Amino acid sequence: MLAADQTGTCSRRNFLLKGSMAALGALAAPKIFAGSYLQKKPDSKFFGVQIGVITYSFRSMPGTLQEVLQHTVNSGISAVELMGDAVEQFAGCPADKSQMAAWRAAVSMDKFSQVKKMFQQAGIKIYAYKPNALGAGNTDAEIEYAMRAAKALGATAVTVELPKDPQQTARLGKLGEKHKIYVGYHAHTQATDTLWDTALEQSPYNSMNLDCGHYIAVAGHSSASLLALMKKRHDRITSIHLKDRQSAAHGGENLPWGEGDTPISEILTLIKDNKYNIPVTIELEYKVPEGSDAVQEVKKCLAFAKKALGA
Incomplete structure (x- = not known):
């Protein structure tokens, strides 16, 4: 003693x-945060419904990875669909885009694991990764890079625009099976209720990244048909994009939440009541009002979603 x-x-x-x-x-x-490192971690999951954001929403603001992370925290969001550019720059990608394929084929996953840790420390889950590496012109090595990176980031899916060529969705689905990563296909106003059928039949790892706002802007679509599609395909939807668009009959414009024709409250209620495991991704598409910024507008969308869920 x-x-x-x-x-x-x-x-x-x-x-x-x-x-x-x-x-x-x-x-x-x-140095992840500027002056707010010790702030309370965000929590945007309400009654089992995870509200996230695609980091494309912050495109009008400074866009290094640390800045994107800060924007997400400041928005009160605890989950993201992460766009590829800022991540790849953080990982040291070449400035010469002609060298990207070779870089992606050889890059270590260490930096991507570091990104996962950075976001986790801030209280944010990365559920999807969207690099520009999943197209028909990309090599198999690039596609496999995207899937390995998604895993290192902690994501369960990569997202990409739905290819017109079914050979490409078959290719992506096969590589998704190999890496156990879902490929979430996004569509704009070419969406129909059967648009994804071929891809979904090709592989259990082909899935839907359903954009509800784009869907509602298609002539002939309605709130009822959108909700019916979600009910039918809920087990094949790995995430949805949520925005408020007018219907085709009303002009199809993107508007602040609550002013368009997307049945936002009904979509969220459907997910909550049925306990669908579908992250809801805020995608800021309407014009940011003068005097505001993307963070403030994403916060408004989040508040709308929270109220719609009764939280």
């Missing part, structure tokens, strides 16, 4: 040592 003065000396030494180590760790840690 130590004498009282020895105990005090050891305690002081331990305190100073721990303080020094903490300071060193703070210097070594990546």
Whole structure:
């Protein structure tokens, strides 16, 4: 047993040592947040419904990976569909785009694992990854890079625009099966109730990234047909994009939430009541009002969703 003065000396030494180590760790840690590192972690999951955001929504704001992370935290969002550019730049991709295929084929996943950790520390789950590496012109090595990166980021899916060529969806589905990563296909106003059928039949890893706003802007579509499609295909939808668009008859414009024809409240209620495991992705498409910014508008969308869910 130590004498009282020895105990005090050891305690002081331990305190100073721990303080020094903490300071060193703070210097070594990546500077993720500017002035808000210790702020409360966001939580945008209500009654089992995960409200997320696609980081494309912050395209009008500074866009390094750290800045995108900060925008997400400031929006109160705890889950994201992460666009590829900022991630690849963080991972050290070449400025010369002609070198991208070779870089993607060889890049270590260490930086992508670091990105996952950065977002996790901020309280944010990455559920989907959308790099520009999944097209018909990309090599198999690039596509497999996208899937390996998605896994390293903690995502369960990559997302891409639905190809017109069924050979490409078969190709992507096969590689998705190999890596156990879903391929979520996104569509614009070419969407029909049967548009995804071929891809879904080709592989259990082909899935839907259903954009409800684009769907509702198609002539002949209605709130009832959208909800019916969701009920029919809920087990093949890995995420949805939510925006408020007018119907084709009303002009098809993107508007602030609550002003268009997308049945936002009904969509969210359907997911909540049926406990569908479908992340809901805010996609900011309407014009940001003067005096506001993308973060403030995403916060408004989140508040609308929260109220619609009764939270």
